[in-house]
Amino acid sequence: MKSLPSDESKSRIERFVSRKKIIAIVLVPIFFIMAVVTLFNWASDISFTSNNLPSFETINNLFFDEFFTVLILVDVVLLLISFFYTNKFHKIIRNSGFIVSTILIRMSFGVSGIVSTILIVAAVLFGLSIIMIHNKYEKNILPK
Numbered sequence: 001m002k003s004l005p006s007d008e009s010k011s012r013i014e015r016f017v018s019r020k021k022i023i024a025i026v027l028v029p030i031f032f033i034m035a036v037v038t039l040f041n042w043a044s045d046i047s048f049t050s051n052n053l054p055s056f057e058t059i060n061n062l063f064f065d066e067f068f069t070v071l072i073l074v075d076v077v078l079l080l081i082s083f084f085y086t087n088k089f090h091k092i093i094r095n096s097g098f099i100v101s102t103i104l105i106r107m108s109f110g111v112s113g114i115v116s117t118i119l120i121v122a123a124v125l126f127g128l129s130i131i132m133i134h135n136k137y138e139k140n141i142l143p144k
Helices: 007-048 061-085 089-108 114-141
Strands: none
Touching (some): 089 114
């Protein structure tokens, strides 16, 4: 049987979740504005420069470069905020591992071909490994 968290622990978790919700609410308009600006710039590039059309190979780079850069920055901010709400080493390592996975995905946009695919697969495998290790550790430290 799992032990129930104390009132202080619940309060800390609720404060952390409220901080995450605030960040999520701020991100929605940021991503919307980024998408609109990217669409506008792409449309103007196509309509005003008919002789030099952008390549379809780099069409994902229009939005996702900035998108993942913002995600990485937000991940780091959340990691820093989590230092105030937990002293559990395995939680910090898990969150850091997700940042590494996001960075690998972001790096995959800067290269092409097989290297891009390898980076994406490595990011997914690294993220899965981190969560599996975290879950196994968490299962072993909780009282039965």
